[in-house]
Amino acid sequence: MNEAFRQLFDQVKSGIVWVQRDGTVRYANKAAVQLTPCVLGRAFFDPVVDRTVKAAGQDLIKLPFAFEITTQEAHPDTIKAVVIQAPVGSDLMLVMNNVSEERWYSSALENLIGYVEAEMASPIAALVDRLPEVARLAGGGSEKPEIAQLISDATQLSAKLGKLRDLVSVFGQGAIQRDERLLLPGLIQRALDEVKPLALARQVTLATNGLDAELPAVYGSEPWLAKAMSEYLEHTIRSAQPGGLIEISIQAIGTRVLLRARNQGLFVSSHERRSAFVPFGVGDGADAGDARQGIGLALSQRIVEQHGGSVRIEDDFDSVDFVMEIPAGAPASQDAQLSVEQAQRYARDMSSLLARSMAKRVQGGQPAPQSPKPSPTKA
Amino acid sequence: MPHRILIVEDQPDICKLIRMTLEFGDFEIHEAHDGESGLNMARAVKPVLMLLDVMMPGLLDGYQVCQRIKQDPTMAHIKVIMLTARGQASDLAMGEAAGADAYLVKPFSPLELIERVEGMVSELA
Numbered sequence: 153m154n155e156a157f158r159q160l161f162d163q164v165k166s167g168i169v170w171v172q173r174d175g176t177v178r179y180a181n182k183a184a185v186q187l188t189p190c191v192l193g194r195a196f197f198d199p200v201v202d203r204t205v206k207a208a209g210q211d212l213i214k215l216p217f218a219f220e221i222t223t224q225e226a227h228p229d230t231i232k233a234v235v236i237q238a239p240v241g242s243d244l245m246l247v248m249n250n251v252s253e254e255r256w257y258s259s260a261l262e263n264l265i266g267y268v269e270a271e272m273a274s275p276i277a278a279l280v281d282r283l284p285e286v287a288r289l290a291g292g293g294s295e296k297p298e299i300a301q302l303i304s305d306a307t308q309l310s311a312k313l314g315k316l317r318d319l320v321s322v323f324g325q326g327a328i329q330r331d332e333r334l335l336l337p338g339l340i341q342r343a344l345d346e347v348k349p350l351a352l353a354r355q356v357t358l359a360t361n362g363l364d365a366e367l368p369a370v371y372g373s374e375p376w377l378a379k380a381m382s383e384y385l386e387h388t389i390r391s392a393q394p395g396g397l398i399e400i401s402i403q404a405i406g407t408r409v410l411l412r413a414r415n416q417g418l419f420v421s422s423h424e425r426r427s428a429f430v431p432f433g434v435g436d437g438a439d440a441g442d443a444r445q446g447i448g449l450a451l452s453q454r455i456v457e458q459h460g461g462s463v464r465i466e467d468d469f470d471s472v473d474f475v476m477e478i479p480a481g482a483p484a485s486q487d488a489q490l491s492v493e494q495a496q497r498y499a500r501d502m503s504s505l506l507a508r509s510m511a512k513r514v515q516g517g518q519p520a521p522q523s524p525k526p527s528p529t530k531a
Numbered sequence: 532m533p534h535r536i537l538i539v540e541d542q543p544d545i546c547k548l549i550r551m552t553l554e555f556g557d558f559e560i561h562e563a564h565d566g567e568s569g570l571n572m573a574r575a576v577k578p579v580l581m582l583l584d585v586m587m588p589g590l591l592d593g594y595q596v597c598q599r600i601k602q603d604p605t606m607a608h609i610k611v612i613m614l615t616a617r618g619q620a621s622d623l624a625m626g627e628a629a630g631a632d633a634y635l636v637k638p639f640s641p642l643e644l645i646e647r648v649e650g651m652v653s654e655l656a
Contacts, residue, residue, distance in 0.1 A: 331586065331617070333594075333625070368590040407589050481566070482586035484541075490616055491544035493638040498548050501642040508642070509555040 153179050154240070167231075167248035170238060173209030175202055178243065187231050187248045189224060198224070201233065201246065208235045208244055215244075220251075229253065268320040276313045283310050315447050318379060322454045331482070332374045336402060336409055337363045339374070343381035344400075347389055356392045358385075361401040368404050368480035372459045380455035380476070381411075383448040384463060387428070388413040388474045390448075404480060408461070411476040428465060429453050452476070459483075533559045534652045537578035539569030539596065540614065541587045545637070549582055549614075552641040556649055566591030570599055573606055579655055580648060585615035585626070594629040601630030610651045614639065 153170055158179065161168045167184030171177050175195045184190065189197045196202040200221050207213050216236045222228035229252035238245045287303045340363060351358050370377075385400075392398055392415050399414040428449050453463040461478040536558045540546040546562060553560055561576050563569035566587050573581060573596075581600070585593035593613055600606045611633075613626045618636035626634045633647055 333586075333592070369592050369595065371586060371592075404590055479588065480590050481588040481592050482541075484588045490637055491542060494545055494548050497638045498552065498641050501640055504642050505552065505555045505645065508645075 157239070167246075169196075169246040169248075171196075171205055171244050171246060173242060173244060175206040175209060184246070184248060187223060187250060188221060188233075204233075205235060205244060205246060221248075223250075230255075265320050265323055268317065272313075273317050273320070276310070276317045279306075280310045280314045283307055315383075315451060319447050319451045319454065322376070322451065322458060331371055334370050334372060334374055334377060336367055336370060336411070336478070337365075339378055339381055340400070340402065340411065342378060343385050346382045347385045350386060351389050351398075354389060354392065355395045356389050357397045358389075359397060359399045361399060363400075363402060365402070367402065367409060370409060370459075370478050370480060371482040372478075376455045377459065377478075380452040380463075383452040383455075384411075384474060384476055385413065387449040387452070388415065391415060391472070391474075407480050409478050409480050411478070413474045415472045415474070416470065429463075449474075533557045534580065534655075535559045535561065535576055535578040536648065537561045537563065537569065537573055537576060537581045539563045539566065539572075539581060539587070539593070540584040541565055542584070545584075545614075548641070549644070552644055553648065556645055558648075558652075565589040566593065566596045570596050573600055573609060577606075578609060580610040580612065580651055582612050582614055582644075582648075583631075585613055585617060585622070594625055597626070597629040597631050610655070612644075612647060612651070 157170075161170075161179070161181045164181060165183060167187040168179075168181045169177055169184045169188075169190060170179040177190045177192055177194060177196065179192070180190050188201055191197075196205060198221060200219070204213070204217065204219055208215060208217060213235075216234050218232065218234045221231045221233055223231060229250050231248050232251045233246055233248045236245050236247065283303075283306055287307070290299050290303060340360075344358060344360070348358075350356075388398055397416050399416070400412070401414070402409065402411045404410075430450060449463065456463050456476055456478060459478060460483060461476065463474070463476050466473040466475055534557075536553060538546055538549050538553075538560065540549060540562075541564050543564075546564070550560055550562070561572060561578065563572045564587075566589055569581070569583065569587075570591060583593045583597055587593060591599075593615070597611050597613065600609055600611060611631045613629075613631040613634045614637060615622060615626075615634070616637045623634050632651065635644060635647070
């Protein structure tokens with residue numbers, strides 16, 4: 153086998169085996185040997201793999217051909233294998249991936265989400281709701297600095313836990329009801345009021361443009377979209393240089409409404425661009441003490457995506473735009489159940505409609521209608 | 532001469548059912564499937580009555596189309612019946628604020644629909 157291919161396949165995480173059409177192994181990378189036992193110059197030991205590869209060599213199956221095998225262990229993992237044509241010559245290749253590991257991580261994450269939803273959402277909500285009252289009862293901790301610090305820490309913790317709960321909620325499909333009619337200028341204004349203290353603290357100026365324009369309505373969940381807006385603006389403010397300027401504009405383009413927050417004089421690195429949408433992420437290059445981006449923009453993105461929109465970062469040479477796009481008007485796919493119910497109402501009224509029509513035509517001396525009339529225009 | 536009716540409804544099944552209902556009367560029926568084309572078609576065909584869905588994708592929903600029609604002196608005379616699955620008092624109030632002449636909640640009775648339409652059209656005559 154070509155040396156360049158060998159070097160390439162040695163770097164690949166998937167198990168890769170180069171095999172002759174008669175089932176003889178010509179090359180296997182390290183990952184492949186860990187997934188299924190094989191020796192150069194011999195056929196595969198696993199009878200399923202051996203049979204499948206030989207069938208492919210005899211053109212008995214159509215390539216690419218995917219199948220599943222298990223590792224030869226007491227507690228076997230599932231391997232997804234695909235037989236494909238080799239990139240050169242008439243040989244075959246077997247590409248293998250351990251799907252048990254993926255499934256394990258996926259179920260662990262799902263379990264965690266389920267746990268937070270079932271066991272933690274209510275206590276977090278109660279903490280967030282009751283903390284202001286606790287602070288009030290403690291007199292703001294003015295007499296004891298330890299209490300003031302404790303309240304401040306608890307407030308910060310509850311804010312972070314609240315975001316975590318929200319993130320978990322929006323990962324549940326169908327969690328968001330999407331039929332409230334919303335006017336964006338009002339929604340944005342409320343979000344701006346919410347983030348104003350943060351902007352003041354960072355001495356960031358927020359300039360708005362177009363909030364008074366006539367914009368299309370959007371349909372969605374008011375509390376969730378309000379949350380998406382405030383998280384988005386909060387992230388934008390946190391990204392800005394202290395003392396910087398953020399220009400917020402909104403406009404309808406095509407069938408979408410575009411909200412743009414432009415940070416002048418800001419540079420965004422590729423790393424920041426990637427990590428901004430990853431909840432809890434900092435990337436490998438970060439120091440342990442680095443502040444994490446948090447989950448704000450990821451939460452905002454997830455909410456907006458569930459409304460059929462998107463959140464993205466665009467940059468020019470002297471500015472960075474945080475862009476939120478939301479579909480204008482109602483969601484295109486609506487309730488099929490309603491069509492069924494309407495058809496049922498039509499069927500129920502059909503005889504009355506016919507009788508009514510007949511009676512009218514008899515009164516007017518006209519014949520009863522035989523077939524529907526052609527439609528003059530459709531848009 | 533049959534009266535012109537414009538149906539503005541994005542769901543094809545519902546649109547078809549409205550057309551089938553109106554075909555029991557003597558109307559010239561036109562259709563549009565989103566707010567913008569509904570508004571343009573209203574300008575072009577000058578219907579006497581519009582059946583206007585509230586929730587539609589795109590830049591104009593039913594309330595906005597109704598508002599623009601009622602604010603335009605050349606179209607303000609067009610009767611508008613709003614059709615919607617949203618039947619709460621606040622929704623009806625929004626329809627009234629937009630200038631709608633009537634409001635039918637889906638699933639509506641086709642019999643009621645045609646009686647409303649014929650009643651409103653006969654008022655014009």
